[in-house]
Amino acid sequence: MRILIADDCKSRYKGLLKKLEALGVQRSSVELVASADEAHTKLENEYFDLLVLDILLPLYETDDDVSHEHSLAILHRINNDEEIRRPGKVIGITADLDAAGAAKDTFSDCTWSIIDYSQIDDEWQQRIINCVKYIAQEKLSRPSEVQSASQTDVVIICALETPEFDALMELPWNWAAARPIHDHMFVRDGWFFSNGLKITVSAAFATRKGMVEAALKSYIAISYFKPKLIAMTGICAGVQGTVKIGDVVFADPAWDFQNGKLLREGDVTKFLISPHHIPATYSVRTLMEMLRSDKVFLGNLPLEYGDECKYSTNIKLGPLASGSAVLADGKTIKEIEERQQRDVVGVDMEVYGLYAAAHVSSPATRFFALKGVCDHADPDKDDDAQRYAAFASARVLQRLFEQYGAFCLGVANG
Incomplete structure (x- = not known):
């Protein structure tokens, strides 16, 4: 395996190089360059299975100034210049993602993953090691056979990295560094105990918003892990007067x-709804009906979030509609309530996609979603409300699994 690392701080890779050698990647197979100019030259003349590209690079090794423009130029050539020998995979790396500015979006679209370098711990090294393991296995196997997985009990999908996935990662579930299970999906593995039963979990977030992305990620995860259960946590809009x-x-x-169908009758356009309702797993619903009466647990959530928390939490069970757009007009959600489902409690962009993927899975996979209400589908959007809603949904999930894990998975005795 050939690896190219383009970073003006080569010394940070000493530990990684030792780990790569322990993995069987010879030091002579890893090239380190400190400038964009050197990276261009290497990529013009050699093929690399993996390129680790610093988002902020100097143009020449002797330059003091670094810029994301130099790294973006490398990505542009990789995707558009026939003189470049396109590497197998590209990983972005940076010690300061905020300093990368506008380059963050391009790197997210054009690279396999972006890794945050840290001087505090070596999780960033483990993420690269996990990527190298995936590439090595991919070279030995047909794509459909890459990394034959051991079964994971629970898969959790979040729509957004922030605040939804971040809130999930705050749970004390022994999370490992992210690893790829597919060219288009990274997961973090963890585990926890529920009344003496060890339960394994793998979690991921979608690259983009929407039902299609949620369905694709769910399908990949179900196919790979064969989980007993798949769930979603995160945020949603709620029906005012029904949920707070x-x-x-x-x-x-x-x-x-x-x-549904848009129909034109004279000067009037009508929309004829054609809904396909998918229920969550009924046995999990019954557990949630018990959990919603745990007033002590629910009452403590604002205290755990912070002393100045202005929100409180109750658990609501009911219909949730999914759509392809963020609602901020304050009207559409009322139209759904009036014309489609009078008992609707919320609207989001992903849950139906996960339900659809799990509904057709074989063997059958249990599924449900917990979404924290962060607004009422109106213009009043608040970042702190989103953070609390994500926090509350993750903590309710934690309580459900740690208290009723065996029942959720359908493995309880008696």
Whole structure:
């Protein structure tokens, strides 16, 4: 395996090089360059299985100034210049993602993953090691056979990295460094105990918003892990007067509220809804009905979040509609309530995609979603409300699994 590392701080890779050698990657197979100019030259003349590219690079090794423009130029050539020998995979790395500025979006679109370098711990090294293991296995196997997986009990999908996935990662579930299971999916593995039963979990977040991305990620995860259960946590809009900001919604059932037919009758355009409702796993719903009466647990959530928390949490079970757009007009959610489902409690962009993937899985996979209410589908969007909603949904999930894990998975005795 050939690896090219383009970074003006070569010394940070001493530990990684030792780990790569222990993995069987010879030191002579790893090239380190300190400038964009050297990286261009290497890529013009050699093929590399992996390129680790610093987002901020000097143009020449002797330059003091670094810029994301130099790294972006490398990515542009990789994707557009026939003189470049396109590497197998590209990973972005940076010690300061905020300093990368506008380059963050391009790197997210054009690289396999972006890794945050840290002087405090070596998780960033382990993420690269995991990527190298994946590439090595990929070279030995047909794509459909890459990394034959051992079964994971639970898969959790989040729609957004921040604040949803971040809130999930705060759970004390022994999370490992991210690793690829597919060219388009990274996961973090963890585990926890539920009444003496060890439960394994793998979690991921979607690259983009929406039902299609959620369905694709869910399908990949179900196919790879063969989990007993797949779930989603995160945020949603709630129906004003039915749920308040901070409440956690158990979505049952879910449907695509935009699925149907637009019909023109004279000067009037009508929308004829054609819903396909998918219910959550019933046995999990019954557990949530018990958990919603745990007033001590729910009452402590604002205290755990912070002394000045202005939100509170109740658990609401009910229909949740999924759509393809963020709602901020304050009207559409009311139209859903009036024309499609009078008992609707919330609206999001992903749950139906996960439900659809799990609904057709074989063997059957249990599934449900917990979404924290962060607004009422109106223009009043608040970052702290989103953070609390994500926090509350993750903590309700934690309570459910740690208290009723065996029942959730369908492995309880008696």
